[in-house]
Amino acid sequence: MIEQAQQLLKEYYGFDTFRPGQQEVIQHVLHQQDTVAIMPTGGGKSLCYQIPGLTLDGTAVIISPLISLMKDQVDALTSLGISATYINSSLRANEQRERMQALREGRYKFVYVAPERFETASFLETLASVKLSLIAFDEAHCISQWGHDFRPSYRSVVPALSRLEELPVIMALTATATEDVIRDIQQLLHVESDHVVNTGFARSNLAFHVVKGKDKNTFVTRYIKDRKQESGIIYATTRKQVEKVYDLLSDQGLSVAKYHAGLSEQDRKDAQNAFIQDESTVMVATNAFGMGIDKSNVRYVLHYALPMNIESYYQEAGRAGRDGEPSDCILLFGGQDIQMQKFLIDQSLMDEEKKVNEYKKLQAMINYCHTHNCLQTYILDYFNDKADVSDCGKCTNCLHAHEREDMTREAQMVLSCVKRMDERFGAGLVAKVLKGSNDKKIKQFRFDQLSTYGLMSGYTEKDLTNFIHFLVAEDVLTVGDSKYPILQLTKEAESVLKGQRQIWMQTSTVKQTEETDYEQE
Numbered sequence: 001m002i003e004q005a006q007q008l009l010k011e012y013y014g015f016d017t018f019r020p021g022q023q024e025v026i027q028h029v030l031h032q033q034d035t036v037a038i039m040p041t042g043g044g045k046s047l048c049y050q051i052p053g054l055t056l057d058g059t060a061v062i063i064s065p066l067i068s069l070m071k072d073q074v075d076a077l078t079s080l081g082i083s084a085t086y087i088n089s090s091l092r093a094n095e096q097r098e099r100m101q102a103l104r105e106g107r108y109k110f111v112y113v114a115p116e117r118f119e120t121a122s123f124l125e126t127l128a129s130v131k132l133s134l135i136a137f138d139e140a141h142c143i144s145q146w147g148h149d150f151r152p153s154y155r156s157v158v159p160a161l162s163r164l165e166e167l168p169v170i171m172a173l174t175a176t177a178t179e180d181v182i183r184d185i186q187q188l189l190h191v192e193s194d195h196v197v198n199t200g201f202a203r204s205n206l207a208f209h210v211v212k213g214k215d216k217n218t219f220v221t222r223y224i225k226d227r228k229q230e231s232g233i234i235y236a237t238t239r240k241q242v243e244k245v246y247d248l249l250s251d252q253g254l255s256v257a258k259y260h261a262g263l264s265e266q267d268r269k270d271a272q273n274a275f276i277q278d279e280s281t282v283m284v285a286t287n288a289f290g291m292g293i294d295k296s297n298v299r300y301v302l303h304y305a306l307p308m309n310i311e312s313y314y315q316e317a318g319r320a321g322r323d324g325e326p327s328d329c330i331l332l333f334g335g336q337d338i339q340m341q342k343f344l345i346d347q348s349l350m351d352e353e354k355k356v357n358e359y360k361k362l363q364a365m366i367n368y369c370h371t372h373n374c375l376q377t378y379i380l381d382y383f384n385d386k387a388d389v390s391d392c393g394k395c396t397n398c399l400h401a402h403e404r405e406d407m408t409r410e411a412q413m414v415l416s417c418v419k420r421m422d423e424r425f426g427a428g429l430v431a432k433v434l435k436g437s438n439d440k441k442i443k444q445f446r447f448d449q450l451s452t453y454g455l456m457s458g459y460t461e462k463d464l465t466n467f468i469h470f471l472v473a474e475d476v477l478t479v480g481d482s483k484y485p486i487l488q489l490t491k492e493a494e495s496v497l498k499g500q501r502q503i504w505m506q507t508s509t510v511k512q513t514e515e516t517d518y519e520q521e
């Protein structure tokens with residue numbers, strides 16, 4: 001059967017070889033083994049279900065979270081001469097009826113549906129009456145409540161499926177999944193560990209950068225002006241921020257489009273088309289933009305503010321360089337962005353347990369901005385990617401890696417200060433104590449009596465706060481799981497205090513690299 005798959009690869013798509021993981025996934029599915037496929041963005045997940053769908057008898061049902069995603073996929077298949085359709089709420093009632101009828105008659109090889117479709121009895125009845133080749137959950141992380149984009153309707157497909165007498169082989173595909181999420185997907189869909197194909201997430205053509213301590217607007221304007229011919233996306237947190245950055249750039253005569261959920265459907269469509277057809281080179285958008293957009297020549301993805309977690313960051317940043325060409329992923333970091341993300345978590349309707357989990361994920365995102373290790377490696381570690389990756393050599397931190405200084409003694413000073421303050425306060429107050437500040441609170445708690453008071457008076461409070469954040473990123477301090485970041489010592493702290501572990505830090509506080517002009521704090 002795999003020969004047939006190889007033939008289809010050539011015949012329909014014009015490719016000679018499978019990409020990593022594709023053949024393994026396809027093989028499992030052709031052997032009727034339920035499978036989870038984890039591959040990076042642009043890794044070629046669509047082929048993993050399309051080729052088995054073409055090989056096996058019957059209709060393949062693809063569950064997809066976004067209407068725009070479905071239409072693009074269907075257009076792509078139809079242009080290859082493959083009968084495919086989508087059934088969703090964007091269609092008028094009579095169109096839906098006609099497509100359901102055609103589905104009943106087995107006239108499609110592929111049908112794309114939103115998860116909500118499984119809530120209607122008539123759809124389930126139709127599925128029960130036709131021969132199905134497979135059911136695939138695209139963007140399968142949406143099924144897990146530990147995923148960053150959980151959709152309850154995705155999860156409720158599972159009990160609906162159990163009402164079908166004859167289930168075809170099931171697939172789940174995603175580009176962003178932590179181990180928790182993978183385990184969750186596996187459990188829900190009863191997929192054996194041997195049938196989880198994980199090719200890792202590394203994207204060797206992407207250069208990650210964190211930019212700190214610069215005026216964001218000046219940076220963005222200059223960066224875009226230097227790249228007028230290149231396509232790129234700027235992500236902002238709120239609609240208001242999108243409008244602000246859009247105005248900033250369009251006032252400079254730059255070719256820019258905007259996209260957020262507050263715009264009319266027509267405006268969003270026009271903006272998206274203008275960007276895809278290279279009429280506008282820059283897209284300024286909230287995270288509402290991007291899922292399912294297959295634009296291969298995006299040369300940079302710039303985050304104007306801190307994203308909520310590494311999962312969404314990697315997914316959004318990963319929209320750069322799908323063609324494999326070198327591309328930049330830049331994050332502009334400002335301390336005030338943290339408050340915004342905390343506010344968003346706080347205001348959300350999530351239960352307490354979920355909120356704690358979101359704070360934890362946000363902290364990992366903040367640590368990304370403070371670490372001095374390779375940024376790509378940091379992300380892969382976050383996903384527990386065991387692939388043998390060496391440092392990328394091109395991120396902000398790799399570019400500065402040679403300029404390091406032993407900061408073990410300074411780290412010991414900070415740790416003992418945190419300890420003496422009973423591990424009950426945040427970075428701001430610890431920095432004040434170390435600086436020897438006259439702040440009211442210091443007197444109130446009698447911290448001016450501590451032996452660590454004024455111990456690092458040669459540093460500015462800002463430097464000290466940054467150093468503390470860095471120690472959190474190094475995992476010798478933690479800020480706990482709550483909304484209020486209280487510094488505590490980790491197990492690792494012990495070895496630093498005993499001098500068994502050294503702490504190395506980049507010396508350049510504000511230094512520029514010739515090529516990129518990105519600053520380090």
Ligand code: ADP
Pocket residue numbers: 015016017018019022039040041042043044045046047294
């Ligand atoms: P994703 O994993 O992000 O869903 P896609 O399925 O959209 O990725 O594939 C990304 C691009 O890679 C598409 O343009 C697709 O045609 C191409 N592609 C997929 N498989 C192969 C292959 N075996 N050889 C060459 N190109 C491939």
